[in-house]
Amino acid sequence: MRNCIVAQSGGPTSVINASFLGVLDENNKLNYYDNVYAGLNGIEGILAKKIVNLSEIPYHELEGFKYTPASGLGSCRYKMKDFNTNEEEYKKLIEIFKEYEIEAFFYIGGNDSMDTVKSLSSYAKEHNIAIKFIGIPKTIDNDLMYTDHTPGFGSAAKFIATTVLECYLDSSVYSNNGIFIIEAMGRDAGWLTASSYLAKINGKPVADFIYLPEVAFSKEQFIKDVRNKFLEQNQVFIVASEGIRDAEGHFLGEQKSSAAHDKFGHAQLGGVCNTLKELIIENSITSRVKTLELGVTQRCAMHCASNTDIEEAYMVGKKALEYSNTDCSGDMVAIKRNSSCPYSSETFLIEASKVANNIKYFPTEWINKEGNNVTDAVTEYISPLIQGTPEIPLENGLPKFSVIKK
């Protein structure tokens, strides 16, 4: 028997399941493996032998995963220890793989998952174990190196830009509108927040200010900017990343300015948008401030997904299966953009070690000189990634999503 296994790790995205379906579908076509297994809850689940055989599940129960958000195979945030100091886990995992006659392991994830792919493949090579370890990229954050972009980002960017557009209209209906602040994810990199620049009415971006983690946040400049804009327009629309921090590197959303935060010690209770709201009110710009924390919706809003993103997530899964039949291991499937207009892309392999523990920041040259917005370059980069409306199966007017029976 020749079998393979696929698993998911880290934070979910809207399109992460399209990747595991890509692995399965391509194997159904090429028949490289007798069975495609799935590890539930990533490496952590595999170590606990939480394994199902996708090849034995009726296909009609699985095909819906192409349009089902969140990690359908379950996820984990489990970091393998270094095998030089702690070999036990590696031995156990290889044992389980041998038991299931696994020849290839596909791990769908971000930075940390690529670290796992790197470590496992190094361990296997060192011990002459003929199992291949291949990484499949996913993260809404778009912060993986070498790949032009990551599956998951396009759909999140589309949802953010759409929601920014809608909230801008909602926040503009009174003669006395005040200030609206939207908080997007992206602790280290500003890609998600920058996607709000694509929200335009008659060609003009609706966001007055866009704050990214890549720019040191100055409270003084923020107050000055917002005050001036409010005096000018009687309305200000702000999009801020959860990851913005000051010149000393302190996260703005974690500055525990109130007893409520101290009490629980949970920074997420406050959040960046409430800190900014506080600044605006404390500095008497206006008391009419509304906030919206997009929260997990930006990583699971399949109902607003980009079809281009879904198809690319599917493609990297299919390609991973194909690559596994070549002489490779310890690599991640990356995306190369051939052209933006018309958009076309292809895949290539990159060493997972180069991707692991690395962050692709938002480019400095795409940030305006004031550091409070982005430039038009972002439109050309992101726009192709948000195109296309998927045909999501519906049931009684709502999306019909799939789950693995456990």
Added chain:
Amino acid sequence: MRNCIVAQSGGPTSVINASFLGVLDENNKLNYYDNVYAGLNGIEGILAKKIVNLSEIPYHELEGFKYTPASGLGSCRYKMKDFNTNEEEYKKLIEIFKEYEIEAFFYIGGNDSMDTVKSLSSYAKEHNIAIKFIGIPKTIDNDLMYTDHTPGFGSAAKFIATTVLECYLDSSVYSNNGIFIIEAMGRDAGWLTASSYLAKINGKPVADFIYLPEVAFSKEQFIKDVRNKFLEQNQVFIVASEGIRDAEGHFLGEQKSSAAHDKFGHAQLGGVCNTLKELIIENSITSRVKTLELGVTQRCAMHCASNTDIEEAYMVGKKALEYSNTDCSGDMVAIKRNSSCPYSSETFLIEASKVANNIKYFPTEWINKEGNNVTDAVTEYISPLIQGTPEIPLENGLPKFSVIKK
């Protein structure tokens, strides 16, 4: 010249613009009036003569409003004073209407707007002024009496149910998932929150508990319920209305339990979901609690609107124009449901005075006996209202929305 005027008031909805377009389109068909004017920012704007002539705006600039969320004509929260004690405003308004040769005024709004319709029509009748005042219903809250439901509710319900479904999947990916709390709007009535019951996987609602303003909230029962469910499932999914209050009538979201709230005195800073989170953590059920306040997205997410809702919002606008050619004034266009399956509805007129300052609560008989969820009856009622996917015009992958040039 015979002219009419339309204006919008109160909180926006995704489909409120379809109603003013209905007025315009029906007049273009029937030619009752020479011009359809629009008052910008409701009564407040009309009093300031902020008036545009929709009939003179090229139609291609207006047709997009059928699929543009938020009050495209602007809104206000302006309550007319009683004309027996303060006649000035009434005189001024009638003067402006006469200047513009207005014969009918259409006011799109909720409870308060129907109060305005009632007052203006009474004043006009008392003074033998031949202007008709007709109300067009809108509110995501679905809390207007006599009408089976309100335009705006179906789209909000669809967005809420869809988002609940997606967030449920997102919150279920780890082996250790914790508790997820979603907060929906609806300060007085639980319709919006109850719509989360429609979010089902394989026929089973995903929300473990649904808390409505109609049921006195007991902290003790909540803690007991959530603790038991968490022990049973290692995961609890909760949907709560912003309007839940305890047996003494105190809003849960306004209980200023932290310095952060006291400081600004803004109850919305805290919110119900954070109060519930606090209860869960304080009572050591788990510290893994995530919250999501849907905020304004639920009233402006046109990208997830119900086509049935859009068409009904359009219909009540058209019908208002038709009714204005009959012997009526001081009435609101209401919706009568003829059948749920297949769904069909028609309109009728109801005195605005009966709708004004009245609230249609969520029916007690649709709440389960524990008071922590709703019954299947809600599915039959809401399901027809969320059907149909509108064909929203797109531009570069995002909705192409319209604005009135001022």
